[in-house]
Amino acid sequence: MIEQNQPCNQLPKEIKPAFEELHVLKHLKDAKINKKFGYTAAYLFQLVFVLLFHQKNWFRLLESNKAESFPGKDSVYRFLNHTQFAWRQFLLSLSAATVQKVGLLTSDNRVTAFIFDDSMFDRNRSKAVELLARFRDHATGAYYKGFRMLTMGWSDSHSFIPMDFALLSSTKSQINGTTDGIDKRTHGYKRRE
Template sequence: MIEQKQSLDQLPKEIKAAFMELNILKHLNGAGFKKKFGFTCAYLFRIIFTLLFHQKNWFRLLESVKQESFPGKDAVYRFLNHGGYAWRRFLLSLSSDTVQRVERLTSERRETAFIFDDSMFERNRSKAVEMLARFRDHATGAYYKGFRMLTMGWSDGHSFIPMDFALLSSLNSGINGMTEGMDKRTHGYKRRQEALCSCQKKIKSKTRKNKVLD
């Protein structure tokens, strides 16, 4: 008999307590991460999360001695590329719960704020990445291939908790387009449409309307 372990044994000891304290698996279920057959979403998420602490990618892990105890790469890629999973809902649910836990440990007089950051996400060696685009780094003036990453986080002056992020592409300088045949009702399609949305055009249109009304 082959036993499929669904416990937290693959997590490092230092991370296992935090994993259970923050109820990460509960937030996954609340965001609709479910599968009808095969390895569960919770099991696949724990393995991918652990790779960050082993400093290995999935390809190197499958070449190791313990490759037979891990699921195939197709199962992992299907999980990561599934357009029906609400990753944004999961992150917002987890981060908001974490913020409430942190606020109990600090004074009510401490000022809190939301921080927005627009930075580069370089993929200069990539060629076939979906929605890959070409951008200009305004700090150095050089061009790079990749995305613009817009990040929103909560901070109390000492702690920083990421709340949401978006990888932004470009219609004008795009290298690769969107994957064809994607269901337009899924979360993945909406995130891709968001990546191509030009916020500057929206701001300009709103200012023009306000001038007309004035």
């Protein structure tokens, strides 16, 4: 009898125990990130997550000879850009659980801190990106198109766990506005505001 590969069985052996230990898919479900039909949210999340470790982008993966076994790019992009998914809630709950697990492994005498970082997110080649703005880089004095990326993380001076982030735009130097037709009750609209 030949064993079939399950579509959700795509995590490498090295990453699968971490996913199970941190209950990543449970946090995904608790943040109400789910789909009604087609590929499951867990499958699409794992697929995008594994791409980072293969050092491939979605376009190169679809050009490979295994492209017919993967979902189309439109389903992945719709999954990632869905305005009703609470991605911030997912990241915060996963990070909080991870901090608790790391806290058990470290000494009580170790100093912990929240770190806030404001850095540039350069998108100079972009033209039609939503909320794209023009900023001045204070380190070099040059102007760039893109966003300011505000990141909050937890650190115990040996490890860093990201807790939340925000891509900030400017209303004064904005190049593109928000997309029309977004429901004002969704998480995506609140994030844009």
